[in-house]
Structures are given as structure tokens and as C-alpha cells.
Amino acid sequence: MSAPPETAPGAGGWGRHVPAVLAALGVLLLLQLLGTLVVAVLHLPVPGAVVGLVLLVAFGARYRGLLRRVEPAGDPLLRHLQLLFVPPGVGVVTEGSRLAAAAGPLALAVGGSFAVGLVVAGLLLQALLRRGERP
Amino acid sequence: MNAVVHAPAFGLALTLLAYLGAGELHRRLGRPALLAPVLVTTVVVAVVLQVLGIGYDEYLASVSVLTLLLGPATVALALPLLRAGRALLASRAAVLATLLVTGVVSVGVTVGALELFGVADDLVRTALPRSVTTPVALTLAGTLHGVATLTVVLTLVSGVLGAVAGPALLSLVRVTDPRARGFAVGLTSHGIGTSRALAESEVAGGWSSAAMVLNALAMTVALPLVARWFGG
Numbered sequence: 001m002s003a004p005p006e007t008a009p010g011a012g013g014w015g016r017h018v019p020a021v022l023a024a025l026g027v028l029l030l031l032q033l034l035g036t037l038v039v040a041v042l043h044l045p046v047p048g049a050v051v052g053l054v055l056l057v058a059f060g061a062r063y064r065g066l067l068r069r070v071e072p073a074g075d076p077l078l079r080h081l082q083l084l085f086v087p088p089g090v091g092v093v094t095e096g097s098r099l100a101a102a103a104g105p106l107a108l109a110v111g112g113s114f115a116v117g118l119v120v121a122g123l124l125l126q127a128l129l130r131r132g133e134r135p
Numbered sequence: 136m137n138a139v140v141h142a143p144a145f146g147l148a149l150t151l152l153a154y155l156g157a158g159e160l161h162r163r164l165g166r167p168a169l170l171a172p173v174l175v176t177t178v179v180v181a182v183v184l185q186v187l188g189i190g191y192d193e194y195l196a197s198v199s200v201l202t203l204l205l206g207p208a209t210v211a212l213a214l215p216l217l218r219a220g221r222a223l224l225a226s227r228a229a230v231l232a233t234l235l236v237t238g239v240v241s242v243g244v245t246v247g248a249l250e251l252f253g254v255a256d257d258l259v260r261t262a263l264p265r266s267v268t269t270p271v272a273l274t275l276a277g278t279l280h281g282v283a284t285l286t287v288v289l290t291l292v293s294g295v296l297g298a299v300a301g302p303a304l305l306s307l308v309r310v311t312d313p314r315a316r317g318f319a320v321g322l323t324s325h326g327i328g329t330s331r332a333l334a335e336s337e338v339a340g341g342w343s344s345a346a347m348v349l350n351a352l353a354m355t356v357a358l359p360l361v362a363r364w365f366g367g
Contacts (some may be wrong), residue, residue: 028207033209046355047274047301050207053348056213067217074211077204081268081326082173083154084205086271087198089177089291090184091191091284105252108260109245110289113298115304117241117266121233121346122310122319128229129312 024073027066031056140187146197153179171327173294209271212351215344222314223345227310230318234349237322241266256365258280261359265289271351279362290325297324298331313339319352321346 015023034055036048044051097115139145146305157175164170184194195202218222223230242263249259261281264272267290276286299322310316317339320328324348 025207028210030208031210044238045278045359045365047209047271047278049206049274050271050352050355052206052210053213054352056210057216060213060217061220061330067214070211071214073166073207074214077208077211078214078326081208082171083176083203084178084208085173085287085291086150086154086180087195087201088284088287089173090181090194091287102252102254102258105249105254106258106262106289108252109248110292111296112248112253112266113241113244113266114293115300116244117237117323118297118301118304118319119308119310120240121322122305122307124236124314125229125318126312126315128232129314132226132229 020072021074021076024070027070028056028073028077077092140189141193142186143197146184146189146194147200149178149183150176150198150201153183156346167301169295171298173291173327175297205273209268212268212344212348215341216348219341219345222341230349231316234322234346234353237319238350238353238357239322241323242357246361259365260362261285262289263362265293266323267323267351267354268347271355275355275358278359291327294324294327297328301328301331302335314342317342318346322350325350 031052032049033052035051038044038051038055039046039048047110056066056070062069153176154172157172157179160172160175161167161172180194183189184191187347239291245262245265246259249262260279262274262277263279263281264286272286272290274282276283297320299323302316305316305319310319313336316335317329317332320332320339321343324331327339327359329343329347332343350357
């Protein structure tokens with residue numbers, strides 16, 4: 001099985017010598033670090049990566065070429081986001097006893113806020129969308 | 136044998152191979168939500184580490200590249216948001232109102248239930264980010280001085296709940312609009328719920344990822360303020 005040629009459609013001329021996925025990862029990391037810089041300079045109480053997300057939304061809405069650059073790494077990362085949760089999940093073994101001690105209230109808090117949140121969000125948005133679309 | 140087990144690459148190899156196997160198992164059994172690859176992988180890795188007597192710190196050092204990828208993955212969440220952009224902008228008032236009301240209600244229920252039982256403040260701070268997509272929840276748990284590993288478990292539980300029970304619960308209360316169904320699942324069950332919503336329809340999936348991202352942004356701003364009441 002041979003890999004398809006690494007030519008992102010509509011990509012600019014730079015960075016042709018590296019696989020598209022590496023170039024994309026580079027752009028994502030650069031945006032994350034830019035976000036970290038913004039957070040450090042402005043003393044914001046949010047993670048740098050979240051500011052990087054906002055930066056990508058802002059730049060990407062204007063420059064579609066940037067999105068095509070980011071997709072080769074961004075899409076597979078998002079599809080397999082779960083893999084990145086395995087290490088902390090394994091760590092719960094070390095927190096097991098604390099979890100067991102407060103298991104009842106935690107289950108109620110998580111299950112309750114899940115069910116209530118889901119129903120409220122679904123019903124409210126459906127009602128609002130219907131009202132907005134009525135002629 | 137010892138040389139292999141304690142090689143710096145062992146933890147990473149174990150995790151990747153377990154994930155591959157879990158994904159294959161999940162596909163062959165017809166994608167049951169309870170056997171989500173992330174759960175199976177976590178259990179397999181934890182058991183293998185216990186059996187071989189590998190410490191968590193050693194394992195964490197081996198998989199540091201996965202931890203590092205959480206940053207770029209968070210930035211990449213901009214992609215689904217931009218793809219759903221036009222439809223969202225057209226109904227921005229409805230979307231923002233839903234985001235706000237649901238956020239208040241679900242944080243309220245979480246805090247209320249835990250306070251009712253007199254659970255320690257640091258556990259309250261740990262449970263707060265549970266509806267947020269995991270890369271952001273992890274960072275938030277750090278910001279809020281919660282217990283990061285526990286936050287991840289509560290987040291995963293929320294995700295699996297959404298994938299297993301979400302669609303049925305929404306049908307029960309007669310939410311039929313695919314946009315509202317997707318948005319509700321994404322808001323409460325982030326990435327794992329989103330993959331379930333995508334299976335329902337493209338529209339539901341798009342609105343679900345958008346809800347996941349908007350919720351992450353809103354909670355990043357709001358939760359540090361809420362946590363202050365609990366000594367965060």
C-alpha cells in the first residue's frame with residue numbers, strides 16, 4: 001500500500017519538503033506557544049492552548065489556506081483524542097481510594113448534572129431555534 | 136526481560152498497542168459504547184503496570200509525548216467550530232442562551248449535590264470541569280488545584296454516559312431537531328458524545344463539536360471564578 005502524495009490542495013509553496021502532517025503539527029504547536037505568550041504577557045487565567053484555539057478561529061476564518069495547512073494533523077488528532085486521555089486515566093489507580101470514599105456523591109453530581117444539563121440544553125435550543133425560524 | 140519492561144519506550148508501546156487492540160475489538164463487536172477503546176485501553180494498561188510492578192511516574196515519563204500532544208489537539212478544536220461556523224452565527228442568540236443556561240444549571244447541580252453530602256472542597260474543584268473536553272479539563276483541573284487524574288475519570292464517565300444514554304434520553308423528552316440533539320450531547324459529553332452524535336447525522340455531529348468547543352471556552356472563563364468559593 002503506497003501513501004498518497006503529500007500535496008495539500010491549495011497549499012502555498014513553503015514547506016513542501018516535509019510531510020503535510022509534520023508541517024501541520026508545527027503550525028498547531030506554534031499557535032499554542034503564541035497563546036502561551038499572550039497568556040504570559042496579559043496575565044490571563046486561561047491555558048495557552050485555549051488562547052491558541054481562539055487565535056486559530058480568528059486567523060482561520062480569514063485565511064482558509066491556514067485551515068488546509070492545519071487539517072493533516074488536526075483531523076487525526078481530534079479523531080483519536082481519546083488516546084491522549086489514557087495516561088491520566090491510568091493514574092486514577094493511584095487515586096482509587098479517594099474516589100471510592102466519595103463515590104456516591106460524585107456519581108450523583110456527575111450523573112445528575114449530566115442528565116439535567118442534557119435535557120435543558122436539548123429542549124431550550126430546540127424551542128429557541130423553532131421560534132427563530134417561524135416566519 | 137527487565138531491560139525491556141523498564142525501557143523508556145515500554146509505556147508508550149504498551150499504550151499504543153493496547154489502543155490498537157481495543158479499537159479492533161470495539162469495531163468487531165459492533166461499537167458498543169460501554170467498551171469504548173479509551174476505557175478498555177486504560178484498564179489493560181493499568182493491569183499490565185500493576186502486574187509488572189511499573190510505577191505510575193515511570194509510566195508517565197514514557198508517555199510524555201501523548202501528554203504533550205494535548206496542546207496541539209486543543210488548538211485543533213478550532214476546526215469543527217469553523218466548519219459549523221455559518222449555521223451557528225445564523226442562530227447565535229439561541230446558541231448563546233442555551234450555552235449560558237445549561238452552564239449555570241449543570242455547575243449548579245454538580246456543586247449542589249456535592250455540598251449536600253459535605254464532600255471536601257478539593258473534590259468539588261475536581262468535579263467542576265467534568266463536562267469540558269478532556270484536554271481543556273486537564274488544564275483546568277491544574278488551574279483550579281483539583282486532582283487532575285480524578286477529573287479525567289469524571290470527564291470520561293460523562294462522555295460515556297452521553298454516548299450510552301444521551302440519544303435515548305433526548306428522544307424521551309421529544310427533542311427531535313438534529314441541531315439541538317447534537318448541541319446538547321456536545322455540551323454535556325464533549326468528544327465521546329460527539330463521536331456518537333456524528334453516528335446519528337453529520338448535522339448533529341457538527342453542532343456537537345461546536346458545543347464542545349464553546350463549552351470549553353465558556354468554562355475556562357467561568358470555572359476559576361466558581362472555584363474561588365471553594366478555596367481554589
